[in-house]
Amino acid sequence: MSDRHHPTAMELGQFASGELDDVLAIMVSVHLGQCRRCHGRVELLQQHQADQLAELSPDAAYGNDELARMLNLLEDAPALEPRVPEPTQMEFQGRRIDLPAALAGLVERAGPWSRVVNRLWNAPIQDHRRAYQLNFIYMEPGGSIAAHTHKGREWTLVLDGHFSDDAGDYAPGDLVHCTEANEHSPRSEQGCLCLAVIDAPLHFTSGLARALNPFSQLFFKTGG
Ligand SMILES: [Zn+2]
Numbered sequence: 001m002s003d004r005h006h007p008t009a010m011e012l013g014q015f016a017s018g019e020l021d022d023v024l025a026i027m028v029s030v031h032l033g034q035c036r037r038c039h040g041r042v043e044l045l046q047q048h049q050a051d052q053l054a055e056l057s058p059d060a061a062y063g064n065d066e067l068a069r070m071l072n073l074l075e076d077a078p079a080l081e082p083r084v085p086e087p088t089q090m091e092f093q094g095r096r097i098d099l100p101a102a103l104a105g106l107v108e109r110a111g112p113w114s115r116v117v118n119r120l121w122n123a124p125i126q127d128h129r130r131a132y133q134l135n136f137i138y139m140e141p142g143g144s145i146a147a148h149t150h151k152g153r154e155w156t157l158v159l160d161g162h163f164s165d166d167a168g169d170y171a172p173g174d175l176v177h178c179t180e181a182n183e184h185s186p187r188s189e190q191g192c193l194c195l196a197v198i199d200a201p202l203h204f205t206s207g208l209a210r211a212l213n214p215f216s217q218l219f220f221k222t223g224g
Contacts (some may be wrong), residue, residue, distance in 0.1 A: 005174035006038055007031060009071050016045035023106075023130055027157045027175060027195065030100045034173030036079035044077040045070065090193075092121075092138060097160050097193060106195070110136050119143030133198045139163060144187035152199025154178040161192035 007015065007028050014020045015028045032039045048070060088104035090097045092113060099107060110123040119140035124133070132152075139145070139161075156176040163170050165184040170176055170192075178184065 005168070005170060005176060006035065007175055008177075009041075009074055012038060012041050012074070013045060013067070013070060016042050017049055021130065023134060023197065024155070026102050026106065027155060027197070029102045030157055030159075030195075031173055031175045033082045033100050033102070036081060037077075039082050040080040041074045041077040043080055044073060048073060090136070092193070099159055103159075103195070106134070106136075113138070120145060133196075135196050135198070137194045137196050139186070139188040139192045139194075141189060141191040143191070145185060147183055147185040149183045150178050150180055150198070152180070154199065155197040157195045159193045159195055161188060161190050163188040163192040163194070 011020065011024075011028060015025055018025075020028060028038075032042060085101040087098040088101055088107055090099055090107050090110075106125050109125050111126055113121050113123045113136075116122045120143055121138040121140070123136040123138075125135065136159075137156075154177070156170075156178070158170045158172050158174045158176070160172060162172075163186050165186045167182070167184060
């Protein structure tokens with residue numbers, strides 16, 4: 001995992017203080033189960049918050065001085081061995097894929113898989129009661145998604161297999177952020193299962209793929 005594929009320091013802080021919603025917290029916790037660096041940082045943040053922040057009002061908890069001090073502290077956080085509970089399983093195309101236990105609730109609520117385009121599959125997660133769309137996404141070996149930007153923020157957590165785009169390669173546990181500023185075209189040689197949170201439908205930018213734009217509305221139907 002490179003630095004690019006971790007939750008941001010701000011997100012780790014929000015996770016540590018319970019400010020992330022349950023779905024985003026699950027995604028971060030899956031990352032923590034595979035990343036000693038972030039696990040150590042969160043432990044340190046939680047200790048620090050227990051020691052210091054309880055005395056502050058909620059509004060003051062993320063004042064600029066306090067935040068800067070916490071972010072500085074992260075630099076010295078020790079790496080910790082992750083705790084890894086029993087996995088849950090997802091069945092897809094005749095395969096059983098072990099997934100982190102934290103995902104059990106989302107796996108239960110995943111709708112049926114359907115083919116979106118070519119080698120791209122989608123299983124929307126129902127009843128998560130969030131404003132964004134939440135999907136398991138599977139790219140078959142050799143699959144790719146046409147170049148697109150995002151109208152909102154996208155978080156993609158790699159669960160099994162690998163994918164890559166112009167910016168890098170992504171492995172299980174990587175948490176990949178995309179914003180309106182990023183244009184990318186993900187592809188996977190070996191196949192890749194991901195969990196994706198998407199604020200707004202993908203906006204396709206390349207030639208013929210623009211024809212997919214209306215379709216992306218179907219693809220990323222808001223759950224819940
Ligand atoms: Zn990390």
